[in-house]
Amino acid sequence: MTTPQHPDDFLHMMRMRSASEQGIFWVDDERLAVFEPEAARRVSATNWHGFTMHDRLIDVVRRRTSPEMPWSRIRAAWLTQLHALATAEHHGHLIERMERIIDARLGEDVDLTMLAQDVAVRSLLPLALGGLTAAESNLVRRDLEGKLLRLVSPEPGSAWQQLRFVGVQVRSGLVVRRVLRQRANGRRGREPDLTDPFVDLLPELGMDRALDVVTAVLTAIAGPPGTAAASLLYEFSRQPEWRTRLTDELSGVDPAAFRAAPTSEAPVTHRFVKEVLRLWSPPLLLVRRSTYAFDLGRARLGAGEWYLLSPHMIHRDERVWKQPDVFDPDRFLPGAPHGPADRTCYVPFGWAPKKCIGANIATVQLMALCHQLCTRYHLTVDRPQEVTMALRFAPVPENFHGRLTPR
Ligand code: HEM
Numbered sequence: 001m002t003t004p005q006h007p008d009d010f011l012h013m014m015r016m017r018s019a020s021e022q023g024i025f026w027v028d029d030e031r032l033a034v035f036e037p038e039a040a041r042r043v044s045a046t047n048w049h050g051f052t053m054h055d056r057l058i059d060v061v062r063r064r065t066s067p068e069m070p071w072s073r074i075r076a077a078w079l080t081q082l083h084a085l086a087t088a089e090h091h092g093h094l095i096e097r098m099e100r101i102i103d104a105r106l107g108e109d110v111d112l113t114m115l116a117q118d119v120a121v122r123s124l125l126p127l128a129l130g131g132l133t134a135a136e137s138n139l140v141r142r143d144l145e146g147k148l149l150r151l152v153s154p155e156p157g158s159a160w161q162q163l164r165f166v167g168v169q170v171r172s173g174l175v176v177r178r179v180l181r182q183r184a185n186g187r188r189g190r191e192p193d194l195t196d197p198f199v200d201l202l203p204e205l206g207m208d209r210a211l212d213v214v215t216a217v218l219t220a221i222a223g224p225p226g227t228a229a230a231s232l233l234y235e236f237s238r239q240p241e242w243r244t245r246l247t248d249e250l251s252g253v254d255p256a257a258f259r260a261a262p263t264s265e266a267p268v269t270h271r272f273v274k275e276v277l278r279l280w281s282p283p284l285l286l287v288r289r290s291t292y293a294f295d296l297g298r299a300r301l302g303a304g305e306w307y308l309l310s311p312h313m314i315h316r317d318e319r320v321w322k323q324p325d326v327f328d329p330d331r332f333l334p335g336a337p338h339g340p341a342d343r344t345c346y347v348p349f350g351w352a353p354k355k356c357i358g359a360n361i362a363t364v365q366l367m368a369l370c371h372q373l374c375t376r377y378h379l380t381v382d383r384p385q386e387v388t389m390a391l392r393f394a395p396v397p398e399n400f401h402g403r404l405t406p407r
Pocket of ligand 1: 281286350
């Protein structure tokens with residue numbers, strides 16, 4: 001079987017097959033789709049259990065044996081740091097950074113998808129890797145933009161463009177190495193960010209694996225947060241009734257308070273954000289390699305074979321969601337008849353033990369964006385009837401032009 005060229009067609013074909021083959025089927029000779037919610041949960045849980053970071057290639061080259069590093073230790077370091085950063089002060093800084101980026105473009109005619117991307121990535125960067133000089137930050141941002149462009153763009157760039165991307169990527173990697181080294185030897189100050197815990201782990205982890213860990217976070221903030229923010233703008237512009245409900249709720253709320261309990265601070269807004277993430281989950285497909293053999297009933301997955309997971313497919317599955325293509329945040333009200341069949345059916349942040357570490361901060365950021373759209377800015381979309389959702393590595397609003405102006 002061949003894969004259709006256009007991603008929208010590919011996703012459509014996958015959805016049809018998923019419905020008729022109950023979420024588990026071979027997409028081609030090499031990849032098994034695991035779109036059945038419980039099977040996806042089970043495969044993830046088993047596959048990554050005990051996952052360890054090795055440094056085999058570098059060890060061979062350097063004739064040494066690095067200590068193994070369980071992935072659970074990396075995640076624990078990230079989560080401890082995120083917990084320490086979940087304060088009103090740090091969230092206030094994040095929200096201020098978002099506002100500064102938007103304020104600089106106020107009144108300008110912009111591609112709203114690109115603006116949302118810019119706001120999300122640039123406001124999150126200091127949380128991932130802080131204390132950079134302007135030149136360093138510019139280089140890392142260019143690297144992230146390059147990564148995103150390759151994911152979003154339907155066309156691969158020219159050979160020259162690709163070469164430039166690689167050049168920027170290498171130089172950005174050198175920045176990360178320098179930051180880690182200088183923080184370790186005291187020539188640069190420590191920062192409250194997701195890189196810092198690995199300065200102390202450097203002796204065990206080694207520079208190459210530390211770079212991989214920091215790159216994992218940088219790659220994670222380069223994609224989903226920005227496309228989710230663009231999808232949020234898209235639904236905000238299309239749902240007048242929800243705009244009113246959000247404005248009613250948010251006018252008297254301090255967005256820094258979202259950190260503690262989003263559901264009780266702003267339940268309507270929280271439902272709105274959840275529904276945006278259900279309908280327009282980024283990334284559309286996660287490609288994974290199995291470490292173990294699995295008997296999934298309808299198919300067997302051998303050790304070393306590839307499988308696909310997809311929050312998007314699960315969120316659009318008619319067997320577990322009623323009217324899955326309809327935007328309706330109230331489906332998350334307790335006991336709603338069109339709500340999720342059970343917890344395995346709502347997975348915008350993936351599955352344990354590889355589940356997104358940034359789920360809370362991402363939710364705070366999207367709720368803060370709602371707050372800004374309701375209290376600080378006015379969103380105008382040009383030719384709204386021409387805006388469409390393209391399914392690339394993630395759902396991305398296309399022909400989405402307009403501007404933000406002060407309220
Ligand atoms: C709306 C925004 C976001 C969405 C929808 C999202 C979604 C995801 C998904 C689906 C995964 C893969 C989980 C799996 O393999 O089962 C993931 C992993 C990850 N995300 Fe996010 N993410 C978002 C924001 C963030 C942010 C803000 C950060 C950092 C602060 C972050 C850091 C990570 C990291 C480091 C991983 C890899 C975890 C691991 O390999 O153990 N994400 N994310």
